[in-house]
Amino acid sequence: MYLKTLHLQQFRNYQEQWVDFLAPKTILVGNNAQGKSNLLEAVELLATLRSHRSPRDRDLIRDGELIGRISATLERQTGITDLSLTLRRNGRRTVALNSENMRRQMDFLGTLNAVQFSSLDLDLVRGGPDQRRNWLDTLLIQLEPVYAHILQQYNQVLRQRNALLKKIQGAEVGNQGLEELAVWNEQLVSAGIRVIRRRSRAIALLAPVAANWHESISGSTEVLQVKYTPNVVWDENPEGLQQAFVEKIGTRAIAEQHQGTTLVGPHRDEIELTINQTPARAYGSQGQQRTLVLALKLAELKLIEEVVGESPLLLLDDVLAELDLHRQNQLLDAIQDRFQTLITTTHLGSFDAQWLKASQILHVESGQITHD
Structure with missing residues (x-):
């Protein structure tokens, strides 16, 4: 797939900006806080309807404006598609394909596929389990767009069940409260099973690919293991998961109340990341952690490419400065011409002459983009 154009209106620090992508690689050059990352974030939003930088739409809209819009033209094997995402400070988002508003946002997902790699991704290793869950969920949305709906359903059940538990916390629970809780228990199990199965399946596909990349980057000196550790442990048969979920709810009922x-x-x-059977979070050096995240991102690219049948876009947000020369070369060699790549940087010193010759160079300053 190839992103041909991007149009930003009242998005972050962009008032209105058109960008035509004229080469497989685009390098966005500029000082910090000029809008380079904002442009990559716009592409990420079109791919996943999520931003790894902000959960709130009002933070994405330019100061003083009520509405922001991201539009793009995408070329795929099936033809050319126009995408549009409208963000409202005080209202719902709307998404459109070829100028037709989508009633369900799920129908918009899967049109554009992209893998984002930023310096913030080191928190995949160093951060808490919620960051690793969020990373896996974002990948799953691209592999299987219906997962966005499945996850939303689970989170709605979770919110409702938590509200009931808060209500009965420390109080004498009557029959009515217990009956209502039993209904939410059933729904939690039903929705939760769908999430667990998909997460388990995704990690089973991703783990060996990531391990191969990690072995290559580390020069066969380290073994990476990516393991899904669900809160509900079960044997592999489908009935076993439901039974284990119900039993664990029973054993934790008093503690929950x-x-x-x-x-x-x-x-x-939790998603466990270990290097040579040692938890990467606790013992990995910065170099090891960077190698691990790079291996995960390269595995994401390959997995999306295999499942979707087309190469996703690669969004590299100021990561070359985070990688040493060996890891930079591994990354740039892996990309070559297989993936349309958008790279942000503060200077062009990290790129060799061949890369610069094959790239479109754009300069970003105060939300304005100019061609080289």
Whole structure:
């Protein structure tokens, strides 16, 4: 797939900006806080309807404006598609394909595929389990757009169940409260199972690919293991998962009522990352952690390419400065001409002459983009 144009209106620090992508690689050059990352964020939003930088739409709209819009023209094997995402400070988003508004946002997902790699991704290793869950969920939305709806359903059930547990926290629970909780238990199990199965399947596909990349980058000196550790442990048969989920809810019932929150379910899952059987979070050096994240991102690219049948875009947000020369070369060699790539940087010193010759260079300053 190839992103041909991008049009930003009242988005972040852009008032109105058209960008035509004229080469497989685009290098965005500029000082910090000029709008380079904002442009990549716009592409990420079109791909996943998520931003890894902000969960709130009002933060994405230019100061003083009520509406922001991101539009793009995308060329795929099936033809050319126009995409549009409208953000409202005080209202719902709307998405459109070829000028037709989509009633369900799920129908918009999967049109554009992209893998984002930024310096913030080092938090995949160093951060808490919620960051690794969020990373996996964002990947799953691209592999299987219906997952966005499945995850939304689970989170809605979780919110409702937590609200009930808060209500009965520390109080004498009557029959009515217990009956209502039993209904939410069923829904939590039903929705949670769909999340768990998909996460388990995705990690099973991703883990060996990431391990191969990691072995290559580390010169076969390190073994990476990516393991899904669900909060609900079960044997592999489908009935076993449901039974294990129900039983764990039963064993944690008193603790949940005492704490007023749900203690069982995929919102408490972990994705374990180990190097040579040692937890990367606790013992990995910065170099090891960067190698690990690079391996994960390259595995994401390959997995999306295999599942979708086309190469996704690669968005590199100021990461070359984070990588040493060996890791830079591994990354640039892996990209070559397979993936349309958008790269942000503060200077062009990290690129060799061949890369610069094959790239479109754009200068970004105060939300304005100029061609070289």
